[in-house]
Amino acid sequence: MPERAIGIFDSGIGGLTVLKEISRLLPREELFYVGDTARVPYGTKSPETVRRYALEVAEFLVGQGVKMLVVACNTASAVALEPLASRFKIPVIGVIAPGARRAATLSRGRRIGVIGTEGTVKSGAYTREIHACNPDIKVFSAPCPLFVPLAEEGWAEHHIATLAAKEYLAPLQAQNIDTLVLGCTHYPLFKNTLHALLGESVQLVDSAEETAKAVVAQLPNVGANGSGQGRVRFFVTDVPDRFTRVGGAFLGTRLEGVTQIEL
Ligand code: DGL
Secondary structure (H helix, E strand, C coil): CCCCCEEEEECCCCCHHHHHHHHHHCCCCCEEEEECCCCCCCCCCCHHHHHHHHHHHHHHHHHCCCCEEEECCHHHHHHHHHHHHHHCCCCEEECHHHHHHHHHHHCCCCEEEEEECHHHHHHCHHHHHHHHHCCCCEEEEEECCCHHHHHHCCCCCCHHHHHHHHHHHHHHHCCCCCEEEEECCCHHHHHHHHHHHHCCCCEEEEHHHHHHHHHHHHHHHCCCCCCCCCCEEEEECCCCHHHHHHHHHHHCCCCCCEEECCC
16 A cells, blocks of 8 residues: 555645644655645635635645645635535644644633734634633734735845834734734744744744644544655645745755646
């Protein structure tokens, strides 16, 4: 029996932060990654459109025989997780619940900030998941739309990023949050900028790290690749050039063999 891969997808490059954490924890697993680069961004689109896109990408990965689906996009996890989970028989893991659970566990003052795309914030998905853990927690959310292009420009630690973070985070700081969920694939790149701005008293929760732990926990149900080579294959829906260049910078390695697909 050939080893089956874990299927991971995102609207584009950002989900590579999730892939990076998964391959750090599971270096022998085969990973298939789809970046829907022809239709990125998802964060500004309607829930109906994002659901349709997510289902199409997931169909492709399931057609490749993956054993598990990781929705490595916060916006798609926020609006499409249930339709995906009911459509497919394999486990479907999103990034929202793992990040929300971690934040609910960490927050001592029960005041959590959530930052994400417009779509993620509007969906209220993080708030629902945090309240499912503890309904007494106060959740304050803010979209940070400029963070996505800033990260892709390589400016997550540039002074422009600090200025944008100051503006976006001011309303959350005013609410005395003690925990901040980085609820978008690109935001882990802003950890240093956010730490410098918010100080030690605010703990940052990286949904990518928490999702990778959830994948590890799910693995015994679908079979681990003890003998796998840790091969990673990348698929994109637009020409690969930009994905290869910017994605390589995100991952800190060269991306080899990126294949363009049509959905
Ligand atoms: N991957 C998206 C997310 O985590 C950010 C980029 C986009 O808007 O498509 O929500």
